[in-house]
Each structure stands twice: as structure tokens, then as C-alpha cells.
Amino acid sequence: MGIIAWIILGLVAGAIAKALIPGKHAGGLVVTTLIGVAGALLGGFLATRLFNVDGVQGFFNLSTWITAIAGSALLLLVFHLITSRGGGRRGGPRSGQRSGGWANRR
Secondary structure (H helix, E strand, O other): OOHHHHHHHHHHHHHHHHHHOOOOOOOOOHHHHHHEEEHHEEEHHHHHHHOOOOOOOOOOOOHHHEEEEHHHHHHHHHHHHHHHHHHOOOOOHHHHOOOOOOOHHH
């Protein structure tokens, strides 16, 4: 497949993976495309290693799309776990709360 086919495959597979995985996902069109392309590569690699089949056979092949969507969903879950770790901690001096020093405790 050519580079344009990989980008289109990644965009569509990433968008389908975003629709399948519940929750709010960070990232826009570029992140979705990158996750989709990387997911297609990961899905093809895993399909070859685990099931001894060629996961990425051609743009119009169903196995290509299934492995791309599955790989994208897996990467999207990992991306969601990584990006949600830093966002879970709220509070602190910038959010209007006092800092945790002893002098500020009541």
C-alpha cells in the first residue's frame, strides 16, 4: 500500500476505534490518524505473530481493516490510560486552593 492509503486507512480505523471505545478521548484529527496508522501496523504485526496470517494484505481486504481497527482500539486504550493519569490530579495552588504548607493549615 502507498503512503496515502496508509493515511486514509489510519484515519478511518482511528475514527472507528474512537467510536467503539467509550469515554472522552484527547486528540484531534492528526492524533487519530497517527494512532490509526500505528494501530494498523501493530494489528498486522500481532496478526502475523499470533495467528500466522498476513494482517495487512491490501487496502480493500477485510482482514486489513479488522486488524487496523483492532490495533487502533488497543493503542487508543493505551493512549487514554497515559493521558488520563496526569489529568486525574486536581487541586493545588493554581486551582485556588492553598498550598500544602504547615503555615496554611487550619
